[in-house]
Amino acid sequence: MYIFDSRVRYSEVSNDKKINIASIVDYFQDCSTFQSEALGVGIEYLKEKGIAWVLNSWQIVVDRYVELGEKISVGTKAYDFKGIYGYRNFCLIDENKDIAVKANSIWVLINTKTGMPMKLTEEECVPYGKEEKLDMDYADRKIKIEGEGIEQDCFSVKKYHIDTNGHVNNAQYIKFAQEYLMDDFTVYMVRVEYKMEAKYGNNIYPVVYSNKDKLIVSLNNEDGKPYAVVEFIR
Numbered sequence: 001m002y003i004f005d006s007r008v009r010y011s012e013v014s015n016d017k018k019i020n021i022a023s024i025v026d027y028f029q030d031c032s033t034f035q036s037e038a039l040g041v042g043i044e045y046l047k048e049k050g051i052a053w054v055l056n057s058w059q060i061v062v063d064r065y066v067e068l069g070e071k072i073s074v075g076t077k078a079y080d081f082k083g084i085y086g087y088r089n090f091c092l093i094d095e096n097k098d099i100a101v102k103a104n105s106i107w108v109l110i111n112t113k114t115g116m117p118m119k120l121t122e123e124e125c126v127p128y129g130k131e132e133k134l135d136m137d138y139a140d141r142k143i144k145i146e147g148e149g150i151e152q153d154c155f156s157v158k159k160y161h162i163d164t165n166g167h168v169n170n171a172q173y174i175k176f177a178q179e180y181l182m183d184d185f186t187v188y189m190v191r192v193e194y195k196m197e198a199k200y201g202n203n204i205y206p207v208v209y210s211n212k213d214k215l216i217v218s219l220n221n222e223d224g225k226p227y228a229v230v231e232f233i234r
Contacts, residue, residue, distance in 0.1 A: 177230035
């Protein structure tokens, strides 16, 4: 497992001084990027090859929200590659060496010129190796939407939402969806299914589906097709 150490910063916590779920995603994303750079298959390598790893889905389970100032370690490991999919675990470890947050993620390698997925070869997979996957209850990568949703005001994608791939960064969708959580809704698990890329200037039309223990936000385009679907579970 690739691991880096850090400390929970003021900019990463909510008003209760506990780490924000979107900040956890930022840590995980940074961890996988650091590993790729260390292995020589980072951003410049991918750019030269005309390829990019694009996130297909997240499943993040929070056992405990670490707090402001805590020393933490963040780890990641690849555990499988099948067809067009790469599978990667993440964990956030607290000062007591306990896993506070664990996650599963599924990635797709795409051709940046065509935007189409590519079948994985040894060249893309071997540098990461395969390790034993984390012990967790793995959910399906697809999120099922049921019932009638409530349409929310649309908003446009800003420049600060865009990452090095030229589209909205995966963590930003979670930040968008968090706006519709009630103050007393403590997230135990978040799942995200990414459908298509939103880019600078696109308008996003959120639709919210909620019940007592679950809130789903479908972040749609003007035709009602989702860029991403985010599910929060108490």
